[in-house]
Amino acid sequence: MKARLDGAELGYGAATVLRDVSLTLQEGERVVLLGPSGAGKTTLLAAIHAQLIARDERVALVPQDHGLVPQMSLRRNVYMGRLDDHGAVRNLARLIYLPRGLRDQIAAVLAPLGLSDHATSPVEALSGGQRQRTALARALFRGGGMLIADEPVSAVDAMQAAEIMALLSARFTTAMIALHDVALARSFATRIIGLRDGRIRFDAAADRVTDAQIARLYG
Numbered sequence: 001m002k003a004r005l006d007g008a009e010l011g012y013g014a015a016t017v018l019r020d021v022s023l024t025l026q027e028g029e030r031v032v033l034l035g036p037s038g039a040g041k042t043t044l045l046a047a048i049h050a051q052l053i054a055r056d057e058r059v060a061l062v063p064q065d066h067g068l069v070p071q072m073s074l075r076r077n078v079y080m081g082r083l084d085d086h087g088a089v090r091n092l093a094r095l096i097y098l099p100r101g102l103r104d105q106i107a108a109v110l111a112p113l114g115l116s117d118h119a120t121s122p123v124e125a126l127s128g129g130q131r132q133r134t135a136l137a138r139a140l141f142r143g144g145g146m147l148i149a150d151e152p153v154s155a156v157d158a159m160q161a162a163e164i165m166a167l168l169s170a171r172f173t174t175a176m177i178a179l180h181d182v183a184l185a186r187s188f189a190t191r192i193i194g195l196r197d198g199r200i201r202f203d204a205a206a207d208r209v210t211d212a213q214i215a216r217l218y219g
């Protein structure tokens with residue numbers, strides 16, 4: 001068992017966003033969260049992330065806003081996926097001078113994401129799609145037992161999105177990802193959770209979720 005919520009109320013301060021959330025996430029599941037804007041997908045991802053972090057599990061995270069440092073190079077931002085593996089002094093030294101071995105490891109992650117030509121560019125000079133792929137590269141470089149990602153392919157074209165989701169599937173056996181593209185969700189997920197108006201509306205194996213159930217989330 002990776003994570004579990006049992007009748008949880010999730011929200012911010014006194015404001016409850018999701019009520020009565022019960023779910024268990026098992027190793028090997030690829031869960032996609034679907035639901036309209038504001039339904040609580042980010043809130044649920046944050047709750048699962050907090051639980052895993054509290055248990056010292058290694059999680060690769062792709063936040064919706066990417067969480068990049070704009071003034072630093074793409075490859076230094078990717079390096080930051082492993083900051084918590086080392087103390088401050090070593091990190092500072094590496095952020096000033098990235099040793100050859102690490103540059104090579106980062107290059108291997110950049111290549112399949114089409115970012116090789118931009119390794120030394122500052123993130124602020126990248127396009128929206130390139131920034132999103134930088135955040136994905138950082139997650140791949142970090143690795144770990146689970147991926148948590150919030151709309152990780154919203155800024156790339158459909159072809160790239162499918163390729164990236166396949167890459168993520170190959171690298172992470174367990175994942176929870178918020179998506180808005182239903183077709184992509186169906187091709188990636190082993191399980192789909194539908195959220196609407198502060199509640200889980202359905203939670204089932206992907207091949208058992210009907211198009212009508214999904215349409216009702218957005219209707």
Ligand SMILES: Nc1ncnc2c1ncn2[C@@H]1O[C@H](COP(=O)(O)OP(=O)(O)OP(=O)(O)O)[C@@H](O)[C@H]1O
Nearest residue numbers: 012015017035036037038039040041042043044064
């Ligand atoms: N930091 C916060 N403080 C207070 N309320 C918040 C905060 N973050 C989100 N909310 C509220 O919680 C609700 C759910 O937001 P959340 O970001 O989880 O939805 P979402 O399904 O991820 O939406 P989107 O698809 O637009 O990213 C919204 O009503 C939002 O306004």
